[in-house]
Amino acid sequence: MEFKIIDDFLSKEELEELDNRDFSEDIREAEKNGTIVVAEGNWDExxxxxxxxxxxxxxxxxxxxxxxxxxxxxxxxxxxxxxxxQTLMKQMLEAAPV
Structure with a gap:
């Protein structure tokens, strides 16, 4: 994967580091804590x-x-x-029988 510099947001060195980084552990951790959903091998899914x-x-x-x-x-x-x-009110509404 190749990254491009957009408005010098990241330096060339930072982009190279991202390009060479293994994100698999980050993805596993995110999947474990529910911040990412991964459907194996199928982008559409x-x-x-x-x-x-x-x-x-x-x-x-x-x-x-x-x-x-x-x-x-x-x-x-x-x-x-x-x-x-407001969070408490939402929790109470969510738990209320309808």
Whole structure:
């Protein structure tokens, strides 16, 4: 694989290092922790798997009116567990039976 310099973002030496580097361990680690999806030997299947993963994790901004007292309770609870209140609200919505 050959890399090209674009606007001197990387030096020629850095590009040569990337060109000669073995990324297999990085890929195995990413696959293990779920930050990459690899479908063996089939690029089309890899792309499909990536699109499916992205679709499953997609979000959409909405507008909803929530009583201030409810938001304040979420903020207190979220602070107690060390996360953002919107994250906590999303977790609760995800876990709620529909």
């Amino acid at each position: 890899t792309v499909k798997a990536l699109k499916a993963k992205m679709a499953a994790n997609a979000t959409k901004a909405i507008t909803i009116r929530v009583p201030v007292r409810v938001i304040e309770r979420y903020k207190k609870r979220a602070a107690a567990v060390g996360i953002g209140y």
